[in-house]
Amino acid sequence: MAASVDETPAVRRARLSPDERRAQLIALGVAALAEHPLGDLNIEALAAEAGVSRALLFHYFGSRQGYQREVVKTAGDSMLQATEPDPDLAPLPRLTDTLRRTVGFVRAHAGTFSSLVRGPASGDAEIREVVEQARLLQTERVVALFQELGAEPSLRLRIGLRGWLAFTEQALVDAAIGEQLTDDELVDLLQDALHGIAERLEPAASRVLFGT
Amino acid sequence: MAASVDETPAVRRARLSPDERRAQLIALGVAALAEHPLGDLNIEALAAEAGVSRALLFHYFGSRQGYQREVVKTAGDSMLQATEPDPDLAPLPRLTDTLRRTVGFVRAHAGTFSSLVRGPASGDAEIREVVEQARLLQTERVVALFQELGAEPSLRLRIGLRGWLAFTEQALVDAAIGEQLTDDELVDLLQDALHGIAERLEPAASRVLFGT
DNA sequence: GGACACTGTTGACTATCCGTCAATAGCTAT
DNA sequence: ATAGCTATTGACGGATAGTCAACAGTGTCC
Numbered sequence: 001m002a003a004s005v006d007e008t009p010a011v012r013r014a015r016l017s018p019d020e021r022r023a024q025l026i027a028l029g030v031a032a033l034a035e036h037p038l039g040d041l042n043i044e045a046l047a048a049e050a051g052v053s054r055a056l057l058f059h060y061f062g063s064r065q066g067y068q069r070e071v072v073k074t075a076g077d078s079m080l081q082a083t084e085p086d087p088d089l090a091p092l093p094r095l096t097d098t099l100r101r102t103v104g105f106v107r108a109h110a111g112t113f114s115s116l117v118r119g120p121a122s123g124d125a126e127i128r129e130v131v132e133q134a135r136l137l138q139t140e141r142v143v144a145l146f147q148e149l150g151a152e153p154s155l156r157l158r159i160g161l162r163g164w165l166a167f168t169e170q171a172l173v174d175a176a177i178g179e180q181l182t183d184d185e186l187v188d189l190l191q192d193a194l195h196g197i198a199e200r201l202e203p204a205a206s207r208v209l210f211g212t
Numbered sequence: 213m214a215a216s217v218d219e220t221p222a223v224r225r226a227r228l229s230p231d232e233r234r235a236q237l238i239a240l241g242v243a244a245l246a247e248h249p250l251g252d253l254n255i256e257a258l259a260a261e262a263g264v265s266r267a268l269l270f271h272y273f274g275s276r277q278g279y280q281r282e283v284v285k286t287a288g289d290s291m292l293q294a295t296e297p298d299p300d301l302a303p304l305p306r307l308t309d310t311l312r313r314t315v316g317f318v319r320a321h322a323g324t325f326s327s328l329v330r331g332p333a334s335g336d337a338e339i340r341e342v343v344e345q346a347r348l349l350q351t352e353r354v355v356a357l358f359q360e361l362g363a364e365p366s367l368r369l370r371i372g373l374r375g376w377l378a379f380t381e382q383a384l385v386d387a388a389i390g391e392q393l394t395d396d397e398l399v400d401l402l403q404d405a406l407h408g409i410a411e412r413l414e415p416a417a418s419r420v421l422f423g424t
Numbered sequence: 425g426g427a428c429a430c431t432g433t434t435g436a437c438t439a440t441c442c443g444t445c446a447a448t449a450g451c452t453a454t
Numbered sequence: 455a456t457a458g459c460t461a462t463t464g465a466c467g468g469a470t471a472g473t474c475a476a477c478a479g480t481g482t483c484c
Binding site: 039155156159160162163164165166167168169170171174175180181185189192193195196197198199200201 | 251367368371372374375376377378379380381382383386387392393397401404405407408409410411412413
């Protein structure tokens with residue numbers, strides 16, 4: 001009886017293993033990211049929400065920025081994983097499929113995506129590096145589509161593909177706010193934009209992926 | 213003699229008019245923007261540099277964010293002014309000319325541009341609003357090119373044009389770091405990207421501006 | 425040319441939040 | 455039980471945003 005009472009108020013005053021505690025604290029931060037920008041992450045409020053002291057956060061993450069870094073890394077990884085290209089599909093269908101899942105993810109986690117894309121820009125250099133690394137990986141995913149078809153993108157096209165990623169992030173943030181386009185319309189728009197950019201920056205590469 | 217000694221150490225302990233003081237403090241902030249991101253703007257260091265007390269900054273701008281807002285607004289206005297489209301040119305040459313001056317401005321003020329574009333993202337909502345307003349104006353400049361030729365851009369194209377602005381900012385930041393492209397190559401890349409995006413999102417509108 | 429009013433300017437104070445560290449308290453094995 | 459290990463914390467120090475009553479240039483009026 002006494003035990004059940006102890007359990008009812010949800011894991012009160014438990015002494016967790018370091019891994020569990022880290023995971024719990026990071027999860028709370030990721031959840032907070034959906035509501036507030038990264039910069040508004042308040043250590044005091046967060047510790048209170050977790051039911052632990054502020055000192056514990058510093059014990060595990062060293063600093064506020066170290067904590068933010070883990071939160072951003074975790075949220076970013078979950079997005080990268082949710083939008084991982086399906087290697088069983090041919091390049092063009094794979095692009096469409098990846099875009100569709102990306103749009104779905106953003107619609108489902110609009111706040112998180114927004115914080116992830118716009119938040120860390122003015123933050124710590126290390127945090128920016130984490131996001132930049134994720135963007136680099138996303139760009140390489142697109143580059144790989146061309147390479148797989150035997151077309152090595154030139155510097156000119158690579159800059160264009162990196163720019164298209166910024167285009168995409170912008171369009172997704174806009175779409176997450178104003179609900180003016182359906183998912184399919186948004187996927188089409190993004191894919192058409194990539195098509196147009198590739199076509200004008202390196203026609204040969206565009207042809208192997210899009211046919212024109 | 214005594215007077216000249218007083219003047220030698222450059223306007224020491226002068227009591228300025230509010231307008232002069234505001235202008236001086238904002239100018240210092242804009243200059244600092246070229247070196248550090250917006251978030252690193254330290255009121256104490258800045259007041260020391262200006263030779264006044266911190267309290268004076270709060271007197272004039274109310275808060276740190278109020279001050280940052282003015283700094284960003286001023287820096288942004290100077291960029292908007294430097295890249296103002298020339299109404300005497302026909303739409304397509306006007307686009308090229310504007311892009312050329314934009315690239316020139318960014319090359320000349322790489323640090324400021326970088327801080328302006330990436331800095332305020334995670335800052336205060338009002339500061340973001342200032343930057344967003346400038347972006348809206350930039351987008352409208354592009355929209356106007358099409359309208360002037362009788363082609364009212366659809367929602368689909370408008371989102372594309374807004375996205376192209378993000379594309380442009382990304383490419384400019386990249387180019388400001390890696391000096392791999394000449395100014396002309398960068399202008400061509402940006403214009404080609406716009407062409408490709410317009411062509412695929414709304415062919416009719418693309419034709420009136422670009423011919424194809 | 426001296427006193428007065430106006431206002432640009434400041435020093436001293438408070439509040440908030442990041443970060444540190446020695447001390448405490450819960451878990452496990454014998 | 456108890457002893458040792460370690461997850462956890464309360465209390466402290468430091469930096470910086472923001473406030474406010476008091477101070478000090480500057481012009482004006484007689």
